[in-house]
Amino acid sequence: MMWLDTIVQGILLGGLYALFAAGLSLVFGIMRLVNLAHGDLIVLAAFLILVLVTALGLNPFVAALVAMPAMFALGFALQYLVLNRTLGPDILPPLLVTFGLSIVIQNALLERFSADSRRVSAGALETASLQFGPINIGTMPLLTFLSAIAVIIGLNLVFYRTSLGRAFRATSDDRVTAGLMGIRPDRIFAIATGLAMVVVTIAALYLGTRANFDPTIGPARLIYAFEAVIIGGLGSFWGTLAGGIIIGVAQTAGASINPEWQILAGHIAFLLVLLARPRGLFPRAVD
Amino acid sequence: MALLETRNLTAFYGDFQALFGVDVALDAGETVAIIGANGAGKSTLLRSISGVLANGVDQILFEGRPIGGLPAPEIVALGIAMVPEGRKLFPSLSVEENLLIGKYGRTVSGAWSLEAVYDLFPVLKERRRNPGTALSGGQQQMVAIGRALMSNPRVLLCDEISLGLAPVVIKDIYAAFPRIRAAGASIVIVEQDIGQALKVADRVYCMMEGRITLSGRPGEVGRDDIHAAYFGAKTP
Helix, strand or coil: CHHHHHHHHHHHHHHHHHHHHHHHHHHHHHCCCCCCHHHHHHHHHHHHHHHHHHHHCHHHHHHHHHHHHHHHHHHHHHHHHHHHHHHCCHHHHHHHHHHHHHHHHHHHHHHHHHHHCCCCHHHHHCCCEEECCCCEEHHHHHHHHHHHHHHHHHHHHHHHHHHHHHHHHHHHCCCCHHHCCCCHHHHHHHHHHHHHHHHHHHHHHHHHHHHCCCCCCCHHHHHHHHHHHHHHCCCCCCHHHHHHHHHHHHHHHHHHHHHHHHHHHHHHHHHHHHHHHCCCCCCCCCC | CCCCEEEEEEEEEEEEEEEEEEEEEECCEEEEEEEECCCHHHHHHHHHHHHCCCHHHHHEEEEEECCCCCCCHHHHHHHEEEECEEEEEECCCCCHHHHHCCCCCCCCCCCHHHHHHHHHHHHHHHHHCCCCHHHHHHHHHHHHHHHCCCCCCCCEEEEEECCCCCCCHHHHCCCHHHHHHHHHCCCEEEEEHHHHHHCCCCCCEEEECCCEEEEEEECCCCHHHHHHHHHHHCCC
């Protein structure tokens, strides 16, 4: 029964990793941009929620709702004014610029908030749990997982059921021909990054309420996100969720054997999947 | 005043000059054919008009308004749609989605809707759920034309629409042009198939090495004139 509990807790943890990864998957799927500052943007959003909670006394969920438009605007501006200039046949400029952005965000947060660990209080929800037979499920991990499912469904609906989603896919396929359809690729890319930042804010809500965070933890979140995206197959949202779950289950399984093996087990699972399926579990047909 | 015209149009790919002072004009309701051999500059001319290639502002006029420096999305918004060479369907979109994306940048009402395009090319309705790139070459060309029509363009630019297609398929596609004209679009056709171009065009321009070497009405230009303008030599 302990193994069943381990797997369930791992699946729930996978929801958090899927949230970390979904924005990365969206951005990479549309513009083939690898955003090395993604983890730091999650931490930035967590600090924004913290400020709203502490300064205005908002409930963290309400604070996240307030932070979403601000993060969308930040993502839109970042893409439109900075990252669009780096896109092209050479993959190095976006890597260098987002790596630099990662350092800028970390240092700005350290300057403003110091290196102290922080946490956003979710009140009684933090310790609340539900009993399912022999398995005890924390309310926050369950909410995280359900949010991840909702985000994946939402992104799929936008991608495959809306005019904007068609424009995302068309621009991803062929930027020049998309322009001939009246699509403005620079604007589409900016909307995509803005949308990714909304997902980042949801990820930040659960990052901040479930564990301590400080300005330097972004890169580790980025690695989990990368692994989830690559396991799932680049550009596949459901694949990203599957990737998050695989890492989550591997980590909890590793931790149940020896707590020191938690992180290592996740990385080993990633490498094993990469060896067996180099394009991930659910690669897009068009890549 | 012409609906669309180029004046002393030049175009460059880096340091390479592809067009040298090209003057063409399209009147409202007219079909103009641009013919010429490979590398003559025909596609470059359409890429310039459609905003894919940047040009001098005053080198392209639409209803007398200079549009030479505008990017492609703004050209579409004015009502100039392009059927690109090689069809360029979006592989991750179905046939219907490929058609719908055509009206993304211009939502004016007009004769062309999804149903009207399906009526023009009925086979597309049967295959509307298929990926666009899973269709035959001729059907893909129909999608590319339908996609451009979805923006209800005032000017339709068609780049090498018969390229790589069987003669019977080309005939089917060209059979749609009278309806497209009747719906109000003026048309520019770039073609290597001289016979087909002369059949549908009100006026023809021949290009060679980035220059216009002949222009006139199909009934007025002789076979020898076209041969000379096309290849740079008189027929023996």
